[in-house]
Amino acid sequence: MQRKNHDPDGPQAENALFVQSLARGMSVLEAFHDADGALSLGQIATRTGLTRSAAQRLVHTFRTLGYLTLAEDGRGFRLDLPILDLTHDYLRLNPLVRRASPILLDLRRNVRERVDLSLFDGQRMVYAARMQSKRETFFATLVGNSVPTTCTSGGWAVMAMLPPTEVDQILDEASLRPLTPRTLTDPQAIRDQVALAREAGHALALEQILMGEVALGVAIPDASGRPIAAIHIAGSLSEWDPEEFRRRNAPLAAEAVRSIMSA
Incomplete structure (x- = not known):
């Protein structure tokens, strides 16, 4: 992005x-x-x-x-190479990444699917940890890769914790370009997904970034309750029914967020 x-x-x-x-x-x-x-x-x-x-x-x-x-x-x-030294120092010294890393490893072992930690940066979610599955492409596995907040499960979960005026601002400033034939580009359709995420406590996205992918996102708030990041779990629609994926992984992702917040 x-x-x-x-x-x-x-x-x-x-x-x-x-x-x-x-x-x-x-x-x-x-x-x-x-x-x-x-x-x-x-x-x-x-x-x-x-x-x-x-x-x-x-x-x-x-x-x-x-x-x-x-x-x-x-x-x-x-x-x-010295650029990577700076990246390493950022990840090493970021308190959220440090708290989350062992918890994400446990989550990856439990779900046996790709697990990501993304950081909220306005119009984009930036991946700070990526525990990939066998299906991933090279660039999709890189730390620092970013995706639009408006069409990802983690982004929808983050937006669900923001005031409506801030959600409106994100949508007003977003390019809303489709990444797949199923990417939502209608602001009201995105608001509907945000509302569902607010009610459920997580977001489920189908083929928004990659065709054939189902992704579940749960936001991570800071001490004041403002969302600063999200956990994503992603799987293949050839292996998962979306509702089965939700039932299996939403409780595990929510528990991981609670563990990160209390760590």
Whole structure:
């Protein structure tokens, strides 16, 4: 899912504490989001809105620090290993991920299907833990992959815990592009699913992200009751009747959320 990159020259640049040069440097790293491969200097300049000379200086700096490297064919640049060090540190130090990890492992053993932890980030749910099944594709298994809040079981469960005005704002700002022939794109149909999730305490999504997939989501609130994440359990419709999947897995997911909250 497309993430909105930060604009280093946006309104925040007027703040005396805002370091614009640092923001421009970060925009170079953010330029690689959703890229299909290595980026040339010109592509980086275009994606960031920087001049070619500014992009060149920043790319050289990140190469010196190890965060960027020259692609194997010498025709562009790609992110390098120190980026993974930052990812590891984020996951290692995130208190929710730390509390949830052993509980998710137990849940995966019990359900024997894919189990995910996704973090709520407005228009998207970002996967912070992925315990995949044998059916998964490469990109679907990567931590950091994100999906729209409006068409996922975890997203619907999260929206069910939000005030109606915030749900309306998410829907108003969403692109609502279909990912499968069954992806809900009508705002009222999505509101109906959110209402069902509010009543049941979980959401069930059929073929919203992948054809042939059934997914159940339960939101995780913080201490104030605001949803910050969700647990997803996903299976195959070739192996599960949707209501059987719900009956089998909803209590286990709900118990996992309670364990995470009390950990």
